[in-house]
Amino acid sequence: MARWDGFAVLWDEFVAADPGLTRLLTAARVTLSVAMAVAAIGVLASILHIPLSVAILGATVAMQTALSINDSSARTTTLLAPLPATFGIVLGALTSGHALLADLLFLAVLFTAVAIRQHGLRWTAFGTIATLTYFIALFLGATPEQLPALIATIAVAVAVTFLVRFVLLREAPAWTARRMVDAFRARLRLVLDAVIDALAKGHSAASEEQLRRATFRLNETALAIESRLPEDAGDAGAVVFDAELAAENLAAAVPRLRELDAAALRGIRVALATLRHGNTARAARVALRVQTAPDADAVATETAESIRDLAGAVDRLRHVRAALRGSSGSNSMATPPQQPPLRQAIQVTLASAAAIAVGEALSPQRWYWAVLATYFVFIGTASSGETLARAWSRTLGTALGVALGLLAGHLAQGHPRLEVALIFAFLFLGVYFLRVSYTAMIFFITALLSLLWGLLGRFSDGLLIIRLTETAIGAAFGAIAAIFILPTRTRDVVSTAVAETLDALGVVVHAGIQHLLDPSGNDESAIAAARTLDERLQQLVARTRPILAGRALTASARRLRRWTAALGACGFYARSFAAIVDRAGGAVDSRAADSLRNLESTLTANLEAAAAHFSADATITTTDARPYVDALQQLAHDAPGGPDRVLSHATHLLDRLDRVIVRLAREESFEPEPERRKLPKDVSPARTAPPTA
Numbered sequence: 001m002a003r004w005d006g007f008a009v010l011w012d013e014f015v016a017a018d019p020g021l022t023r024l025l026t027a028a029r030v031t032l033s034v035a036m037a038v039a040a041i042g043v044l045a046s047i048l049h050i051p052l053s054v055a056i057l058g059a060t061v062a063m064q065t066a067l068s069i070n071d072s073s074a075r076t077t078t079l080l081a082p083l084p085a086t087f088g089i090v091l092g093a094l095t096s097g098h099a100l101l102a103d104l105l106f107l108a109v110l111f112t113a114v115a116i117r118q119h120g121l122r123w124t125a126f127g128t129i130a131t132l133t134y135f136i137a138l139f140l141g142a143t144p145e146q147l148p149a150l151i152a153t154i155a156v157a158v159a160v161t162f163l164v165r166f167v168l169l170r171e172a173p174a175w176t177a178r179r180m181v182d183a184f185r186a187r188l189r190l191v192l193d194a195v196i197d198a199l200a201k202g203h204s205a206a207s208e209e210q211l212r213r214a215t216f217r218l219n220e221t222a223l224a225i226e227s228r229l230p231e232d233a234g235d236a237g238a239v240v241f242d243a244e245l246a247a248e249n250l251a252a253a254v255p256r257l258r259e260l261d262a263a264a265l266r267g268i269r270v271a272l273a274t275l276r277h278g279n280t281a282r283a284a285r286v287a288l289r290v291q292t293a294p295d296a297d298a299v300a301t302e303t304a305e306s307i308r309d310l311a312g313a314v315d316r317l318r319h320v321r322a323a324l325r326g327s328s329g330s331n332s333m334a335t336p337p338q339q340p341p342l343r344q345a346i347q348v349t350l351a352s353a354a355a356i357a358v359g360e361a362l363s364p365q366r367w368y369w370a371v372l373a374t375y376f377v378f379i380g381t382a383s384s385g386e387t388l389a390r391a392w393s394r395t396l397g398t399a400l401g402v403a404l405g406l407l408a409g410h411l412a413q414g415h416p417r418l419e420v421a422l423i424f425a426f427l428f429l430g431v432y433f434l435r436v437s438y439t440a441m442i443f444f445i446t447a448l449l450s451l452l453w454g455l456l457g458r459f460s461d462g463l464l465i466i467r468l469t470e471t472a473i474g475a476a477f478g479a480i481a482a483i484f485i486l487p488t489r490t491r492d493v494v495s496t497a498v499a500e501t502l503d504a505l506g507v508v509v510h511a512g513i514q515h516l517l518d519p520s521g522n523d524e525s526a527i528a529a530a531r532t533l534d535e536r537l538q539q540l541v542a543r544t545r546p547i548l549a550g551r552a553l554t555a556s557a558r559r560l561r562r563w564t565a566a567l568g569a570c571g572f573y574a575r576s577f578a579a580i581v582d583r584a585g586g587a588v589d590s591r592a593a594d595s596l597r598n599l600e601s602t603l604t605a606n607l608e609a610a611a612a613h614f615s616a617d618a619t620i621t622t623t624d625a626r627p628y629v630d631a632l633q634q635l636a637h638d639a640p641g642g643p644d645r646v647l648s649h650a651t652h653l654l655d656r657l658d659r660v661i662v663r664l665a666r667e668e669s670f671e672p673e674p675e676r677r678k679l680p681k682d683v684s685p686a687r688t689a690p691p692t693a
Contacts, residue, residue: 092137373474401446
């Protein structure tokens with residue numbers, strides 16, 4: 001049984017890591033597109049008696065067309081892909097015999113390819129395709145006489161890619177819906193595993209980190225599902241929200257579960273294990289027995305209720321699958337946060353100029369590796385720190401790939417079928433890991449190139465060493481340009497992300513309180529605002545990775561960790577608050593209205609105090625919310641007809657939220673310049689930090 005459970009956990013990790021199996025599908029599409037394009041171009045080359053080396057152009061065009069086109073009109077963009085590809089190949093063929101002119105035009109192409117990213121994903125893809133085809137023209141030494149064959153190669157490659165993506169391996173909404181819901185279920189089970197493990201081994205820093213990661217990934221998967229739900233999805237989004245919140249409540253309850261008596265704790269463990277194995281009905285019955293036991297305390301009651309909520313939400317996930325099945329199935333993505341394109345274009349151009357000069361001095365035939373490394377380390381980065389991290393990842397991945405390439409190249413040399421099989425296996429793995437680890441992607445692509453050179457009879461140890469050296473040169477110049485030429489400071493990007501998160505938090509508070517005051521007259525959904533907050537939190541975590549990479553022990557890094565952990569707790573309280581107020585049947589008692597408005601004003605002021613850390617010469621002042629919290633709790637207790645549980649619970653969550661916000665206002669900023677702000681004043685000494693959610 002233990003072995004089976006271990007296998008089940010590994011399977012859940014695999015399924016959950018790729019919601020909808022979109023990465024698996026993308027990797028399959030790219031691999032099949034390249035394979036079919038190379039085969040078709042091989043036939044074309046034999047018929048037209050043109051060099052088989054044009055297959056390199058076809059493989060590159062097929063790969064980039066399948067990989068880089070992700071806008072909402074992917075069909076149209078794919079059909080238009082021959083235009084930038086033809087532009088690049090024609091420009092390269094006309095200049096390949098003139099070294100200096102080719103270098104200068106390469107810089108112009110790079111500048112344009114980066115600058116046009118401001119127009120969205122379609123133009124980002126076009127810029128990359130044009131850059132690579134221009135490079136291939138120089139690499140092949142293309143001539144104007146070869147242009148008809150080269151353009152035909154491009155047309156074949158794009159046609160094959162279109163066939164694979166939109167006919168052979170097209171996205172099936174029903175299949176994707178099942179896979180996405182399966183991934184969400186797997187994430188729920190992994191949260192349950194973390195809770196069960198923490199109960200078995202005792203709460204510790206390691207178990208707390210495991211719980212934090214499990215709930216963060218659950219939130220990530222929930223957002224992925226909700227981003228694909230159609231506008232008429234009904235309550236499908238609420239089901240996902242409820243399931244996520246119930247799982248988070250269980251994770252947050254772990255430190256308090258040790259206080260339960262033996263019988264209650266045993267019942268909770270049985271319910272959790274039963275739910276983990278998919279028996280929602282029995283888990284709900286066991287939890288109900290714990291909840292209704294005569295000696296059940298508040299912790300046991302709340303935990304059992306969360307288990308019942310989660311069991312019910314898991315049963316209702318079929319509605320989510322049905323809603324996803326009815327969606328358009330679009331796999332479009334929003335343009336990720338990035339540096340200003342014009343600024344980045346200047347950085348890329350200057351860094352590439354230096355890379356060309358040094359790269360040509362090192363190897364007149366292989367200098368383009370340095371330039372491509374410079375170009376690609378800037379893609380998708382929002383700050384100097386992210387560019388630096390990407391440059392390091394590319395260099396590290398290349399170094400590891402060279403080691404694998406040396407081994408695979410020597411072992412497979414003389415066995416062409418094995419070499420071809422390994423080439424496509426490495427291509428598949430490189431694309432599959434692209435969104436997970438840039439280092440892993442470069443690792444497999446470098447190993448792939450090693451085998452390709454062996455297949456073409458060009459493999460040598462010295463060639464791999466030159467690739468590593470040229471890549472390191474290009475990545476280094478990219479990092480230097482990002483740091484010293486019009487830099488976008490990582491801390492500025494992180495500070496902006498924190499400020500946006502605090503703003504989104506204020507929107508949740510406002511929407512929720514307005515709903516309590518007037519449910520019928522409030523058009524703003526607290527749950528929708530909470531989801532916007534979740535997106536801000538996910539972006540914040542992504543932006544902090546360059547600073548926190550390698551578990552840095554600097555004081556500012558430790559403070560930043562405390563900020564992100566506290567904001568994560570705020571997200572949990574805000575989601576819980578949104579769920580409570582969304583279920584409010586009517587407006588609160590008129591006597592509570594003034595206290596709620598005052599509490600909102602206090603929370604808004606404290607949010608502004610926390611955000612003041614990032615304003616020059618700001619005086620940080622916090623306001624005490626305790627009088628309004630106490631008044632609301634008393635009104636909830638004395639409500640006509642019995643205690644008002646909605647008001648009581650909402651007030652409790654707002655109190656917890658305020659405590660974290662005040663702690664942030666009092667917390668030393670992660671900014672390294674202490675002169676940026678004045679010392680806090682008028683801070684209530686009664687505030688204590690809440691438990692981490």
